Amino acid sequence: MITILCVDDEPDMEMLVTQQFRKQIRNKEYEFIFACHGQDALEKLAAHSEIKIVLSDINMPEMDGLTFLSKLKELNITDLKTIMVSAYGDMDNIRTAMNRGAFDFITKPINFDDMEITIKKTLSEIEVYANFQHDRDKLIAIEKDLAIAYEIQQSMLPKKENPFPDRHEFSLHGLLQPAKSVGGDLYDYMLLSDDRLLFFIGDVSDKGVPAALFMAITRTLFKTHFASYPNADLTEQIVHINNIMARDNPSYMFVTVFACILNIQTGVIEYVDCGHEQPLILRKATGEVEVLKKKDGGLPICLVEDFPYFSSTFKLNPGDSVILYTDGLEDARNITDVRYTIDSSKNVLKCLINDEPSKINTDLLMHVNSYIGTANQFDDIALLTLKYHGTSAS
Structure with a gap:
């Protein structure tokens, strides 16, 4: 009335x-x-x-x-x-x-x-x-929920500049800049033993809230399985995680992953590539930035059950760094819709070879954001950088 x-x-x-x-x-x-x-x-x-x-x-x-x-x-x-x-x-x-x-x-x-x-x-x-x-009140409520979701998602990812202060053989740092309030990129790391460090990065095939939920599931599975079986073979763990996720996937989403285990004593990194981007290696001795020449990579996780993943290796010498990243880095576009490309990152990184992972990540992201300018960020951007100091570091 x-x-x-x-x-x-x-x-x-x-x-x-x-x-x-x-x-x-x-x-x-x-x-x-x-x-x-x-x-x-x-x-x-x-x-x-x-x-x-x-x-x-x-x-x-x-x-x-x-x-x-x-x-x-x-x-x-x-x-x-x-x-x-x-x-x-x-x-x-x-x-x-x-x-x-x-x-x-x-x-x-x-x-x-x-x-x-x-x-x-x-x-x-x-x-x-x-x-x-x-409608306005609903949007405000959604924005508040997304802000809380963003805080929860950010709290899930490690952000310490020096997460292992007692370990002088290596240093690492990760960061995430979602394209929306929340996103589907992820990274994490954990010590499996005194001599083995797990670190990985992933990129879910969607954006926003659905990708964020899928990201949380993926990260939880990785952390749970590797914490429960720290001595298990890397390839076997990836196959097992893939099977769990592929069995019940009504949304048909998937996640690309690059998972690594560093042998802290030797600098050798074993990795399994699940359809992810090629890492960049900063070589201190030559001052060059290499794109890792991967063998034929595996499929993204959650697509095919019992997919036969395999591992490969590369070696870091003392002073070398490896940068894992998601495709939001090379696919960033400026106001004229021109891609950033990985070559642009290589040019920036040549000036950062002697720097620590936190500076490498923040400077690289700052350069990408400057390139994007007033354009909308096309995709989530995640960076995870590890620098190997060697066993003689003190």
């Missing part, structure tokens, strides 16, 4: 309105409240918060309609609409009323058919505004 406040000092107005709208009043479509001047109307509004429309005369004693409009504007009742009533041809007052916030007007002598049409038009506007407010 819509409550309408009718403000008019003419004694016959209440009878005329209730007679004209008796059917709507009987059917509880409309309820009318009456006031005889502006001050009376303000008191009625204070007592009846359910009022949605005000029909107000302009010329009234004690407080006229224009003054009432000014007072009403001060109350800032956003979902209240005012229809002014004035003599035909009184355009100066009508114009003033519209400038003070009136939604519409009707003229005297009142044509009640016109009044009903104007009321319905006003109600339609109120409904549009109410829907807008509802």
Whole structure:
């Protein structure tokens, strides 16, 4: 039921309105409240918060309609609409009323058919505004939920600049910059023993909330399985994780992964490639940035059960670093839609070969963001960099 406040000092107005709208009043479509001047109307509004429309005369004693409009504007009742009533041809007052916030007007002598049409038009506007407010409130709630989800996702990923302060043989650092509030990129690391360090990076085949959920599942499986079986073969663990995820995947999502185990004593890295990007190796001795020449890589995880993954190796010498990254790095685009490419990263990294992983990651990401500029970030970007210092480091 819509409550309408009718403000008019003419004694016959209440009878005329209730007679004209008796059917709507009987059917509880409309309820009318009456006031005889502006001050009376303000008191009625204070007592009846359910009022949605005000029909107000302009010329009234004690407080006229224009003054009432000014007072009403001060109350800032956003979902209240005012229809002014004035003599035909009184355009100066009508114009003033519209400038003070009136939604519409009707003229005297009142044509009640016109009044009903104007009321319905006003109600339609109120409904549009109410829907807008509802949608806006939903968006605000979603934004709050996404902000919480972002904090949860970021808290899942390790961010310490020096996560293993007692280990001087290596240092590592990771970071994630999602394209949306949350994303599907992941990375993590853990010591499996005194001589073996697991580190890996992944990229889910979607963006936003679905990818974030899939990312959380993937990371949890990796951490759980490698923590439970720290001495197990790397390839066997990947096959096992893939089988678990591939058996129940109604969304048909998948995740590319590059998983590594560093032999801390020798600098040899065993890796399994699950359809991921080629890592970059920073060679201290030559000052060059290499793209790892992978053998034929495996399929992304979660596509085919019992896929025969295999491992390969490469070696880091003391002072060398390896950078794992997701495709958001090389697929970043500027305002003219030109890709960043991996060659751009190589040029930046040549100046960072002697730096620690945290500086390598932050400087590289800063350069990519500068390249993107005002363009929208195309994809999530994750970086995980490990620097090998050797067993003689102290």
